[in-house]
Amino acid sequence: MLPFSDLPMTDATIGAWIGSFLWPMVRIGGFFMVVSFFGAQTVPAQVKIGLTLFTTVLVAPLLPKMPPLDALTVNSWLIVAHQLLIGVALGFIVKLLLEVFVVFGQVIAMQIGLGMAQMNDPVNGISSTVLSQYMLLATNLMFLATNGHIVVLDTLIESFRVIPVGAEGFTRERAWLLAQQGSWLFSGGVIMALPILVAKLIVNGALGIATRAAPQLNIFTLGFPVMMIMGLFELWVWMSDYLFYYDRMARDIFELMRNWIGVP
Numbered sequence: 001m002l003p004f005s006d007l008p009m010t011d012a013t014i015g016a017w018i019g020s021f022l023w024p025m026v027r028i029g030g031f032f033m034v035v036s037f038f039g040a041q042t043v044p045a046q047v048k049i050g051l052t053l054f055t056t057v058l059v060a061p062l063l064p065k066m067p068p069l070d071a072l073t074v075n076s077w078l079i080v081a082h083q084l085l086i087g088v089a090l091g092f093i094v095k096l097l098l099e100v101f102v103v104f105g106q107v108i109a110m111q112i113g114l115g116m117a118q119m120n121d122p123v124n125g126i127s128s129t130v131l132s133q134y135m136l137l138a139t140n141l142m143f144l145a146t147n148g149h150i151v152v153l154d155t156l157i158e159s160f161r162v163i164p165v166g167a168e169g170f171t172r173e174r175a176w177l178l179a180q181q182g183s184w185l186f187s188g189g190v191i192m193a194l195p196i197l198v199a200k201l202i203v204n205g206a207l208g209i210a211t212r213a214a215p216q217l218n219i220f221t222l223g224f225p226v227m228m229i230m231g232l233f234e235l236w237v238w239m240s241d242y243l244f245y246y247d248r249m250a251r252d253i254f255e256l257m258r259n260w261i262g263v264p
Contacts, residue, residue: 023165027156027160028052028056028156029052029084030083030086032091036098055153067166082169090152090257093181094152094253097143097148097250097253098136100185103186104135105128109129111197111200155258155261158261174260200231207223
């Protein structure tokens with residue numbers, strides 16, 4: 001007698017067993033593919049795949065019953081695409097938290113004369129200002145130090161209960177809500193930079209008055225070092241409120257994730 005001959009290894013049983021792992025793996029893989037600290041270009045593909053498989057094996061027994069897999073039907077491929085979109089959307093929402101501080105760094109760097117100080121961004125594969133890289137690194141460390149990764153993973157697992165596999169989850173309303181967050185990204189970065197921008201306006205006004213009172217002063221020679229020194233000092237003062245801004249932005253992102261999947 002062959003081993004395991006008594007097990008009911010029918011096509012339906014095999015499809016249900018594979019589906020219970022495949023559907024969660026697609027959604028979790030889409031999330032890890034986009035979210036910054038896991039989906040960065042510096043993270044090898046083998047690490048992403050291994051992390052996806054490891055997370056799927058851990059959470060699969062805790063998830064609701066999944067529909068069986070039938071690889072030869074169009075409906076199964078539609079479910080794969082649907083789960084991938086949901087995972088990518090949740091990862092994109094988390095990515096907004098990091099990118100809002102990148103926008104802040106870009107705005108401030110242009111104002112204090114550090115716009116030309118650029119370096120390669122290993123996360124996004126582009127060049128950005130040194131100040132943006134500093135803010136991105138600080139926000140990544142703060143996110144991990146405050147267990148933000150645990151919160152977003154918990155929300156990702158909760159999405160399987162609220163948006164079960166096979167149900168219509170990526171609706172037009174959810175897609176529009178996701179698109180609207182572009183305004184939050186830029187407005188959040190500008191609001192954080194507003195105190196420094198106002199201070200820079202005051203410094204510019206003072207330099208204009210000084211140049212008017214003493215025409216022999218060369219504003220182009222004097223203005224650049226003064227603006228950079230004052231900008232760095234203003235940024236140093238602003239960093240005392242960094243935790244306040246991070247807390248506000250992180251709360252907004254976590255609330256957006258839960259609202260997007262439909263959890264109050």
